[in-house]
Amino acid sequence: MSPEFEWQLIVAGTVLLLAATLVQLTALARRRDGYKPTAIIYAATATVFGIAIAGRWVREGQGPFMTMYEILLSSVFSLCLIFLVVSAAMAVARAGAFVVSPLLLMLCLWLVNESAAATPLPGSFDNPWLWAHVLSGKVFLGFCMAATALAVAMLLRGMLSAGRFARLDAAPEEAEQSIWTLFFVAFICHSFMLVAGSVWAHSAWGRYWSWDSLETWTLVTWLALGGLLHARATFKNMPAGLGHALVVGVFALAFLTFFGVPFLSIAPHKGLM
């Protein structure tokens, strides 16, 4: 696949996510569900980005692991796909689509502004643990995003006039339970991501932990995830709204760790000559 065609696919995916955002915002304003057209758009976006990733993979001979462009590309694909899967298994999670759509659109707009030039994967990085580390990281972020989107919906449900979130109004307890189920899965995946990352780092750089910015903030994110689950068990009368706000806070921390820290620090995930 030529770089030009890849670029066209990414533009097409961005336009699709813009459409999903408009559909969701319109549905919210008109007090309608709007999930079905959004799901179709998500499926189309995941397909388009999946083709772009596969084409790039064949052309460059390596997976999308190295540059910010590749990380954003694979993240939009995985987040889209995970949200579709979660929404299929857990209908109440669909209420969060109005949060997911603009978030994915924002990642796409960031993506189109990044350089598409590939950086070869150093031999020391090419290890099955890299796969385990990256995949568990993507699944973690996908589940954390789904929990957060639902938490935002629950928060807004309490603030806005009744009827805007019919899906949540019908089953508020199920929605509450779903937030914490998704959050717990995210915690498990994050734990595995940390372990797989340490094994990979030991083979790639000869150390399993070095307190660089990315590692430190990943540990802080893990502590925030575990801490919130722990706080919920400790303070049984914690207001549901506070719990939702904290879920959003943990996701914001995870998001900044994923997309901010690696490219602001001394390139911890880049090769050395």
Add this chain to the structure above:
Amino acid sequence: MSRLLKKLASLRLTLVGMIALAVLAVVGSRNPDIGTGVTIWPIALLVFNLLAALLSNKVFRTQTGLLVFHVGMLLVFACIGLTVLTGYEGRVELVQGGAFDASQVTTMKQGSWHDHRLDDLEFFQKDVRVNYLPNFIRLDTNSTIQYRTAAGEIREATTGDQRTVNINGYEIAATFNKGFAVLLHWTAEDGREALGSVHFPSYPSFDWKQVTTWTTPAGQTVELELELEEPVADIRRSWTLGRTDLPFEVQIGRSGNAVATARNGESVALEGGTVRVEGLRMWMAYRISYLPYLSWLFVAAMLAIVGLAMHFGRRYVLPADSPMKPRVMEADVHVARV
């Protein structure tokens, strides 16, 4: 005693420990004056808190998934502690054809319980081959060593990237740091002779500055500059670092003023003796580490994750009327809503 144990097992104390660990990890990692060693205090608090919870809370112990997770976490802390106390990490450079010398190792980290056995290691450097893609992108590193096993057998192995060699428990790994060296033969005015190597800066990181200083056995400090008379690398093509049959010369002088130039086999007279260039070699930097509890750390961490997954399965996956569903009183800790 029981009251103290219950206070120590407090869930609120766990939260305090977790917040303290997060704060000190960030502060310590950003401030070398403080260092990440300060995280030992919140970790110690969490360990005591967890031990107290395990001892004082029966319900906590009946939740298999949670129990496995927390025991796994205790084992993780224990393995980290043992790794720090017994571990060793050092760096050494070895010239092609040269033997490992424990006295040349620079120790980076050494646990107070580590029994220093580096003198028992025997290995010597053979060929070095590092493949590069265009634009100096390193593809793979291949450094061959010959070594003696604990059983006395002589073996050969190639290290680099993810391949390491384990000798008597020490893991030997070639790093990205490597370069050229020249073999020098020194003949003093009184006839005494010595053979050694001088390592130039890492290549190709410092291909533009292949200069180093050398103090002769007679005590004179001179500057050596390696001039390769053929290009080693082509930025537009793939290439391999490791050839030692390249034509070269060594400029010998004092602080930038060349006093003599010597090609392979040529000699230069210096204060107190004569130096002869005996050939071009590669040097390779190795990381030597001893981390006997690292694999146990992995096992403990995986055990903790399995525990989490078990707990998740019990709470969220099994149907509500399942006989497996935990029967927990609302007042019990560590369970109900996690």
